[in-house]
Amino acid sequence: MPKSVRDIAIVFILLGAGLIILFSSDKKPDSSTAGRIIYTVLKPFQEVVFAVHSRVGNVWQTYIDLVGVQEESAALKEEIRRLRREKAVLLDKEDENRRLKKLLNLKTRHELPSLVAQILGEDAAGWYHTFFINRGSDDGVVPGTAVTASEGVVGKVIRGSSDMSQVLLLTDPNISVDCRVARTRDRGILTGSLERGCVLRHISLKSDVKPGDEVVTSGLDGIFPRGLTVGRVVKVRKGDQGLFLEAQVSPAVDFSEIEEVLVVLGQKGGFDVQPGLEERR
Amino acid sequence: MIEVLFMALAALIALTLQTTSFGFMIRAAYKPELIMILVIWASLRITFLPGVGFAFAAGIVVDTLSGSPPGLFAVIYSAALVACGYFNATFDIDSQPGRAMTIFVATLASGFLVMLTRWLEGPVEFGWLAVKFILLKSLVTGATALVVIPVLDRLWAGFSRLAGVR
Numbered sequence: 001m002p003k004s005v006r007d008i009a010i011v012f013i014l015l016g017a018g019l020i021i022l023f024s025s026d027k028k029p030d031s032s033t034a035g036r037i038i039y040t041v042l043k044p045f046q047e048v049v050f051a052v053h054s055r056v057g058n059v060w061q062t063y064i065d066l067v068g069v070q071e072e073s074a075a076l077k078e079e080i081r082r083l084r085r086e087k088a089v090l091l092d093k094e095d096e097n098r099r100l101k102k103l104l105n106l107k108t109r110h111e112l113p114s115l116v117a118q119i120l121g122e123d124a125a126g127w128y129h130t131f132f133i134n135r136g137s138d139d140g141v142v143p144g145t146a147v148t149a150s151e152g153v154v155g156k157v158i159r160g161s162s163d164m165s166q167v168l169l170l171t172d173p174n175i176s177v178d179c180r181v182a183r184t185r186d187r188g189i190l191t192g193s194l195e196r197g198c199v200l201r202h203i204s205l206k207s208d209v210k211p212g213d214e215v216v217t218s219g220l221d222g223i224f225p226r227g228l229t230v231g232r233v234v235k236v237r238k239g240d241q242g243l244f245l246e247a248q249v250s251p252a253v254d255f256s257e258i259e260e261v262l263v264v265l266g267q268k269g270g271f272d273v274q275p276g277l278e279e280r281r
Numbered sequence: 282m283i284e285v286l287f288m289a290l291a292a293l294i295a296l297t298l299q300t301t302s303f304g305f306m307i308r309a310a311y312k313p314e315l316i317m318i319l320v321i322w323a324s325l326r327i328t329f330l331p332g333v334g335f336a337f338a339a340g341i342v343v344d345t346l347s348g349s350p351p352g353l354f355a356v357i358y359s360a361a362l363v364a365c366g367y368f369n370a371t372f373d374i375d376s377q378p379g380r381a382m383t384i385f386v387a388t389l390a391s392g393f394l395v396m397l398t399r400w401l402e403g404p405v406e407f408g409w410l411a412v413k414f415i416l417l418k419s420l421v422t423g424a425t426a427l428v429v430i431p432v433l434d435r436l437w438a439g440f441s442r443l444a445g446v447r
Contacts, residue, residue: 007329014337014359021341021352035345042296042346049301121300126312126418127395128348132300158348168348173405191403194396194411 036161039132043164046121046132112225113265115139117147119258120164129172129192129255130155135263136163144223146264152229152252153177153217154261167261170198170230170251178221179230181207181247182214190215190230190249198231203245209236215249225264283444284331287437291319292339300346311418313425314388316343320358321384321426322433324365325375336362350398357394361387380430385423392419 065072117133135141137160145157147167155169168175172192179190179200186207188200203209213233219226235248295315316339323332340355347354365383368374374383392415399405 010330011333011359011363014333015356018337018340018352018356018359022350022356023352034341038342038345041293042300045293045297046301049297053301122312123348124296124299124316124343124346125314125349125354125395126299126310127392129310130348132346159345166346166348172348173399174348174402176403193406194414199406 035159039136039161039164043120043134047134050118050120113140115141115263115265117141117165117261117263119261128174129169130158130166131169133157133165133167133261133263134163136160136165138162139263140265141165141263146224146228148224148228148262148264149253149258149260150262151254152231153224154253154255154258156223157263165263169255170253171255176221177224177230178218179215180218181209181233182216184208184213187218187220188244188247193248197234197251198249200233200247200249201239201244203247205238205243205245207245209233209245209247211235213247215247283441284327285335287440287444288319288323288327288331288335291433291436292316292335292342295319296342296346310414311421313422314391314418315425315429316354316358317361317388317391317422318384318426318429319433320362321365321380321387322430324362325369325380326434326437329366332366333359333362349395350402353395353398354391357391361391377427377430381423381426384426385419388419388422389415 115135117135120132120134122132123130133141133147141157141160143157143159145165147154147156153170155167155172155175157165158168159166170177170190170192173194175192177190178187180187181200181203184207186203186209188203190198190200193199200215211233215230215233217224217226217228217230229252231249231251233247234250237246237248238244239246295318299312299315320336320339323335327335336358337355340353340358341351343349343354343358344351365374365387368383374380396405396407396411396415400407405411
């Protein structure tokens with residue numbers, strides 16, 4: 001066979017193979033063997049770079065902290081006194097809240113099993129909004145697991161290996177989260193937007209949703225527990241077809257700042273509410 | 282075999298940088314596509330078979346380490362390598378500005394293909410800000426190539442002398 005014909009045949013075979021993989025692949029999140037091997041090879045390198053970055057960052061931060069340390073110390077002591085007072089009030093409220101919730105036989109989200117995970121790296125190509133965490137199937141983290149931070153929802157796990165997982169962020173257009181506007185209780189589907197952070201779609205035209213309203217998870221998608229903060233409404237407009245309202249939502253989490261996240265381990269049958277249950281209550 | 286080893290090492294370094302350091306240094310969304318730079322470099326310096334094999338394998342790895350559907354980057358990188366090889370044979374693009382421009386165009390094309398697949402999967406707004414994002418990322422990748430390709434050339438020259446590759 002002439003060399004040029006062979007080369008062309010190889011190109012067609014590889015492109016064909018790529019297209020076959022692309023169009024035959026299952027759209028559901030997966031954890032293929034190839035993926036597990038790649039994660040295992042890359043993880044030690046990512047950990048080394050992350051550790052070096054953290055050390056350098058700490059040294060620099062220590063230097064910065066020393067500047068004006070006396071003034072800051074006095075302010076911090078006052079802050080500690082204030083926080084202690086607030087903590088005592090909050091503990092009392094939490095105790096009261098827990099008792100009331102037990103009476104209502106509802107699970108609080110703090111009772112959900114969860115894990116702290118460290119962020120190891122980001123999306124390899126940069127065209128998608130994902131990052132990697134140092135928890136995998138060995139820790140009970142499977143595709144579809146919800147990931148949060150103290151500020152609110154971060155995203156969900158889409159792939160993983162035994163000790164590493166890939167998280168799709170709230171700002172990626174491929175994610176969808178069932179949410180409610182906290183004030184008006186209107187439901188909508190939140191997706192990431194390349195242009196505007198996140199967009200809450202399919203809100204009823206009758207809704208009174210306004211800029212500044214808080215958006216929380218509804219718990220109806222079976223992935224995210226109910227009541228987690230997602231973000232705040234920035235702008236409201238009519239959708240393309242004019243049948244629903246759309247709200248531009250600014251995420252509560254600053255994805256460039258977080259270093260640790262909380263992985264909310266799934267429970268059989270989803271979280272607090274099943275579809276339709278809340279309406280019946 | 283020696284070419285494959287060199288490319289594998291380069292890809293490992295590129296992927297480690299791409300998934301870690303660049304996010305710390307610059308805004309993560311605009312980080313350069315180092316693997317695309319490697320693929321275009323391979324099309325100009327490496328023989329065809331290891332080159333196209335590398336492009337395909339690198340694409341599969343990037344698909345695994347990215348949110349893309351499996352196979353997308355394998356197709357993009359293989360097509361980019363073949364197209365770049367063709368343009369180099371026809372127009373002789375192997376100069377500093379020519380390489381940077383080729384990488385800029387290849388990244389631009391891959392960005393629009395990624396957006397096309399996103400658009401096919403679900404509702405994605407594709408306005409000026411999305412176009413600006415693709416343009417900026419392509420510009421960053423093209424500019425990075427001006428630094429990375431001479432470094433790769435020097436490394437390859439040293440490696441090939443050491444390993445006896447012609």
